[in-house]
Amino acid sequence: MTHEINIDGLVGPTHNYGGMSVGNLASKSNKGQISNPQGAALQGLGKMRKLIDLGLTQAVMPPQERPFMAGLHKLGFTGSDVDVLQAAYKASPVLVSNYASASCMWTANAATVSPSCDTADGKVHFTPANLSAMPHRSIEGPQAETILRKLFADESAFSVHEALPANTLFGDEGAANHNRLCKTHADKGLEVFVYGREALNNSENVAKFPARQTLEASQAVARFHGLNDATTLFVRQSNRAIDAGAFHNDVVCVANGPVLLFHEAAFDDLIALQDIIRRKAEPLGFDPVFVTAMNKDFPIEDAIQSYFFNSQLITLPNGKMALILPADAQENAASKSFADACVAGDTPIEQAIYMDLRQSMRNGGGPACLRLRVQLTDDELAKMHQPAIMSHSKIDRLETWVKTHYREALAPADLGDPKLLNETRAALDELTQIMDLGSIYEFQKAGAYS
Template sequence: MNAYEVNFDGLVGLTHNYGGLAVGNIASAESALTSSNPREAALQGLEKMKRLSDLGIRQGVLPPQDRPAVSVLRKLGFVGEDAAVIRCVATVAPGLLRACSSASSMWVANAATVSPSADTEDGKVHFTVANLPSQLHRSIEASVTSAVLKRVFSDERYFVHHDPLPSNLYFGDEGAANHMRFCPNHGEAGVEVFVFGRSASRDIPKPLRFPARQSLEASEAIARLHRIKRGKELFVQQNPAAVDAGAFHNDVLAVTNCNVLFYHHAAYPEWEETEAKITKACGWPVHFIRAGEEDITLAEAVRTYLFNSQLLTLRGNEMMILAPAECQESDSARTFLERIVQDGANPIVHVEYVNLRQSMKNGGGPACLRLRVVLTEPELDAVQKNSRVVFDECLYNELKAWIEKHYRERLSPTDLDDPALLRESRAALDELTTILGLGSLYDFQRP
């Protein structure tokens, strides 16, 4: 059956700011407490979606969350009208206000883990929303993420939604950023690779500088919940040294598409063993495009987010890489990409660069901004009948006008205590749910 990999990108939220919240994310730490441009950030993300749609790649969009998250602040003991809550938190706990104002839900690679219907015993697409317990600002996203995905993928004939795993570090789950899929083509059964950074119950090497986020126990639980076909799941450990270098998720150093793995050799403790396991599990030829330290240093790979590029199938089954503009400006990253395109032994024929500087300064590249969902034609039709989240020229124009109408051009962490920001954000989100055909999605929209 025909199937398509649809990239559902997260719209950047109106409170996009550099709060320096993500432990282990070097770019986030370096940009902490500087001013951001939410309008530019949202438009940069939108232009990426537009470019891929123009290339014939199916593209979807997911809405941001309501921020500041006043409901979370109320649960923590702050009382009064919304404006009073925000001002009080800004005075007594400014770090908490930054966490509850984060626009991090834009990085929907962390929204959930998704298994296509070709991979599952019941022939349905399975979703498990990530619980994200390792970072406060992300741990508050799960309930709204679940509501969004259930609204978009609502047809029970095709889609199964699992609750987030218990929210604790034993089952720490960071979503698709630690999940890879190999297949001959998108519509055929594949092998799902779950990459973990630590184990809560087994003695394995651990990073020393930064915490590993994804647990083996969470990955195993998701594989069971998704009813992946027997023998078609594989568990691989992240390299602790890579985590300590700033590769807090697998997708900082590795990306797959069909039968191609594009990665840095430092992503896994023993790259030869990892390649051998993948080759054995797949049973079809796999192209391993591996960069060594002599090609690009681990530090430069993390800085440029070379391996957080999107690896995409074009018409004719040729592939392209969509890389951050920072890679074009890096001699080692650009040279390595040029060498890949010139090598006729792999299916990658084209590289493009995309400007996502606003996202990159907070530690998120092209692959961070998208959740990959493989859909058959009936499954995609079900999504399109239920909402207006699948990208086209008309939706692009409406979203661009919406961003230009509602988003601020400058936002510093000290601006987060402005009650007008909450009013502006909610007015914009109320309009957005109408544009996307999602109905009353947020708590503030309900009586």
């Protein structure tokens, strides 16, 4: 049997509204507001609990170390970690904000994943994203690799690669620009890589916002994963979608099994795209199902504002599908109408489930941003790091941990506070014990808590 595991990022204690993500409209519009790290983490855990209730296998990825003091030490600041944090904050609060961002909670950007049934060597492959487009996210790749190697340590079943070179040629944003279409999760599938520009052809012609994913990065990931041309497709996202605020493809498109659910503005030539998907799907034994939102009924602006397409499209134990949507999608009239039409219409989607994820949404991340999808056989699941697989009792323990260590209010000015540094380290140190991860953080390896 093959399971689709949803690995959600546990929101970190420094969750704040720094507004640093160019092209992310929600992030920019909420810059400087007071955040609630405790509320954000509890909302995320509540979503994980709901998926367990629906009969799915749910796992968790721990937060990365923030503020990331090892990075600040490399910028010429000297002394103890407290000295460095205070000096860096005095020099530039924005600099500290970059090194204290909790953006790693969005594990859709942690890596691109190919299941063993797709790869040449029959292993599950992971390539951590370099996230080179945004400074605050570009520090995530090495820590993501460390965590993935802990969760998927058995090299007989898993292959965790290094991130691609962090430069403008190989800009890689992970699974947020990757879709997989298949008959079932157990069957060989068509891996669809979506990119925004061709770096070697100087094709960056987006008027307002940068296109983060490059074709060259997507091609390199496919090579590392041992994918073949017949079951791989590279598709360019439209400039219109990027300029509207779809900085990742998962803001305007989501796939599950044979279903591709997308806004008509996501891609330029929909007829050609659907034709090539049908031709590539035929040898794989499935007929793709295209569910398209037309702009006249569901304007792209409403799609971006509601984050409808950043839903989790999941297969339930009964074989039907459900949409896990942010509450914002229920409150937007056009979004709610399209969700109702999907459920009532001739699609495999039988229900829409709305969840309060406002803390994440205000920073521009919905349900799909918060999870990394991994297809595992029974044997592969047994070889995964078992403490990361969630149950109700494990979520209960994590909720207690969050309530013990997380602040209920955090302003951007708090990021330079040494007390916050010590609070986050105490929290992460206890978390590694709860999850039996060992010393994965730099401060643990250095024995530094102040």
